[in-house]
Amino acid sequence: MVNESRRKFLKLTALIGASITGLSPRKLKAAPKNILDKNRMGVLVDTTACIGCRKCEWACKVAHNLPTLPLESYDDRSVFRNMRRPDDKALTVVNEYPAKRQEEFPINVKIQCMHCDHPACVSACIVGAFSKEEIGAVVWDTKKCIGCRYCMVACPFQIPAFEFNKAIQPEIRKCDFCFQRTKEGKLPACVEICPMEALTYGKREELVKIAHEKIKLYPERYINHVYGEYEVGGTSWMYLANRDFVELQFPKLGKNPAPGVTEAIQHGIFAYFVPPVALYALLGVVMWINKNRKKTVEAE
Amino acid sequence: MKSKILLLLIVIHFVINAQTKISKSHSYQQLNCSTCHSCQIPTKENPCLRACPRESMIRIDQKPEEGPRILTINKIKETDIYEPVIFSHLAHAEMAEISGGCRTCHHYNPPGNVIACSECHGLQRKREDVSKPDLKGAFHRQCMNCHRAWSGNTDCLVCHQLKGKGKLVSQNKELIVKRIHPEIKAPNKITYTTNATAGKQVTFYHNEHVNLFNYECGDCHKNDNCVKCHSKINTVSTSKKSTKELHNKCSNCHDTNSKVNCSFCHSEKEKGPFNHLVRTGFDITKFHSKLSCSRCHTTKNKFSGLSNECSFCHGKWSWDNFNHKITGFILDETHGELECNSCHKEPTYSKLDCSDCHEDKSYPKDKPGRLIKRL
Ligand code: SF4
Numbered sequence A: 001m002v003n004e005s006r007r008k009f010l011k012l013t014a015l016i017g018a019s020i021t022g023l024s025p026r027k028l029k030a031a032p033k034n035i036l037d038k039n040r041m042g043v044l045v046d047t048t049a050c051i052g053c054r055k056c057e058w059a060c061k062v063a064h065n066l067p068t069l070p071l072e073s074y075d076d077r078s079v080f081r082n083m084r085r086p087d088d089k090a091l092t093v094v095n096e097y098p099a100k101r102q103e104e105f106p107i108n109v110k111i112q113c114m115h116c117d118h119p120a121c122v123s124a125c126i127v128g129a130f131s132k133e134e135i136g137a138v139v140w141d142t143k144k145c146i147g148c149r150y151c152m153v154a155c156p157f158q159i160p161a162f163e164f165n166k167a168i169q170p171e172i173r174k175c176d177f178c179f180q181r182t183k184e185g186k187l188p189a190c191v192e193i194c195p196m197e198a199l200t201y202g203k204r205e206e207l208v209k210i211a212h213e214k215i216k217l218y219p220e221r222y223i224n225h226v227y228g229e230y231e232v233g234g235t236s237w238m239y240l241a242n243r244d245f246v247e248l249q250f251p252k253l254g255k256n257p258a259p260g261v262t263e264a265i266q267h268g269i270f271a272y273f274v275p276p277v278a279l280y281a282l283l284g285v286v287m288w289i290n291k292n293r294k295k296t297v298e299a300e
Numbered sequence B: 001m002k003s004k005i006l007l008l009l010i011v012i013h014f015v016i017n018a019q020t021k022i023s024k025s026h027s028y029q030q031l032n033c034s035t036c037h038s039c040q041i042p043t044k045e046n047p048c049l050r051a052c053p054r055e056s057m058i059r060i061d062q063k064p065e066e067g068p069r070i071l072t073i074n075k076i077k078e079t080d081i082y083e084p085v086i087f088s089h090l091a092h093a094e095m096a097e098i099s100g101g102c103r104t105c106h107h108y109n110p111p112g113n114v115i116a117c118s119e120c121h122g123l124q125r126k127r128e129d130v131s132k133p134d135l136k137g138a139f140h141r142q143c144m145n146c147h148r149a150w151s152g153n154t155d156c157l158v159c160h161q162l163k164g165k166g167k168l169v170s171q172n173k174e175l176i177v178k179r180i181h182p183e184i185k186a187p188n189k190i191t192y193t194t195n196a197t198a199g200k201q202v203t204f205y206h207n208e209h210v211n212l213f214n215y216e217c218g219d220c221h222k223n224d225n226c227v228k229c230h231s232k233i234n235t236v237s238t239s240k241k242s243t244k245e246l247h248n249k250c251s252n253c254h255d256t257n258s259k260v261n262c263s264f265c266h267s268e269k270e271k272g273p274f275n276h277l278v279r280t281g282f283d284i285t286k287f288h289s290k291l292s293c294s295r296c297h298t299t300k301n302k303f304s305g306l307s308n309e310c311s312f313c314h315g316k317w318s319w320d321n322f323n324h325k326i327t328g329f330i331l332d333e334t335h336g337e338l339e340c341n342s343c344h345k346e347p348t349y350s351k352l353d354c355s356d357c358h359e360d361k362s363y364p365k366d367k368p369g370r371l372i373k374r375l
């Protein structure tokens, strides 16, 4: 319930935001950035190889200067009793799904941003704070973000997290495919540390081929489905598994890119033909409230 | 001109090949180059190796002692976190002997010596060809498969030692050098009480399967791992097994599908050990006891279709190719010149008939020579 009302709130905020920027002369997105590069990178996650050691969680935190417990503490498997989601304090988490038969191992699934090829977060973001980079990463720009949290609603994987606990300059946080590290020629931190190389980093094109080869070579090990190959128009992170992805709580998604909610709402505006003046008035009110809030925060 | 270039290339190919660490002579082996290489002339720089054809494994059989005793795994430079791992190759090879032997880990090997993992799995995680795991991934995939099943967890510190955090017992070199897997004592006989309606008892003579029928451990235990004997979690699988699963181990050799065969293994009481005479009507204790089954039963797992007539295996006997002495009976001069079938009327040579020449004589009361101790 709480969630739903939050969603409603977010949608409303977004509606306002959308209408405002819809009228502003500023260019929405830096277009060339969001063109898909043929050689964009990706990661193939082999859930049949992952052992749930959670070293990736640790490495991700270290790479992003997030507070973390010592490495040894990640051997503790009791965290798997609960299903976890990535949030502002952990950009990636590993969950566990029990084995179907006693002689099999449980299945561990690492979750993070999928780095969609047609990211809903990018098209939802009204100020163009999100962009799909040439290398494949979908990144977020703190300078542009206005905190509307539109991306959170739009993302079909519910990835972007908001630092609700931070009063000053809360940020949207999500896996950035280690944009900084890869720029320096390094591997994403999680890929680098994974002992099993359950995370294979390579050209997305190449990975798709490898994934299908693996399925062909080991039909007993994998189901014939590369999750992310086509889902929401394709994602940079893709998965292999030995059982239906629905059982591993992957959302069942079609081949079409998830619509940025913006478009839907903009259509809505068009349909109801809200007079611009009203929107300006609304904008004024919002700005005024925000200004006041800022003042109080500063006073504190 | 063309042929000269080709010759040159071939020479270069051999020179380069001689430099690679993969057993130098591997290119001279009885093997089609294209099993491993996808191009005509592989070079060290571009060996154009095919993806490991794991299905068409090339068999390697080395005794555990022939491999290295311990290995210090320090190639993977993750030195900022862990110390190098000291690995008892010997103990692990001994453990593997019961299941698949070297192949348990060395899942693909060109002909020749067993090669190190690093020959195929490179050190670089960031690389062009990501179709097979890098060395770190390859190691862990092998280790964790058993270790996880064995201990039920994935603790890194079982093998790894954090930098600068004192010595782990498991990483004490002196201890590891001495580490061996104790000899596995196989039982002679195992009796199973099954749920079968008729023939509840199955008596399995392990010693016979090993010593008499010459099965190798891996023939039956190839899918067993450490957990079979050591389990820190559950010793016996409590999940109910289907009849097919229960029969799996035996059905490689025994036809467990046909109902007619049930009594071959199942009975109401414990069964006695294998007896060739009882089972087949052919006594092998006298002359054939030292032979391995495969000397006569030449097709693996096929034991029917042999005749008990001597000539079936031995061909036709005459004085040129048969020394009667080896039967433990030396014929006297008169009898030593007769045709075999003058006395042995049956093709099994088991009985003796004197009636062709002698009306009043019979064996064994009267002997056409003298008995000696059989050779
Ligand atoms: S580091 Fe690799 S094996 Fe470990 S939990 Fe992460 S993805 Fe799985």
Ligand code: SF4
Binding pocket: A113, A114, A115, A116, A119, A120, A121, A122, A138, A154, A155, A156, A157, A158, A159, A160, A174
């Ligand atoms: S998974 Fe969500 S946050 Fe990540 S790129 Fe896709 S839409 Fe954006």
Ligand code: SF4
Binding pocket: A059, A060, A061, A063, A091, A092, A112, A174, A175, A176, A177, A178, A188, A189, A190, A191
């Ligand atoms: S790619 Fe980087 S940011 Fe994303 S989960 Fe891996 S370590 Fe974290």
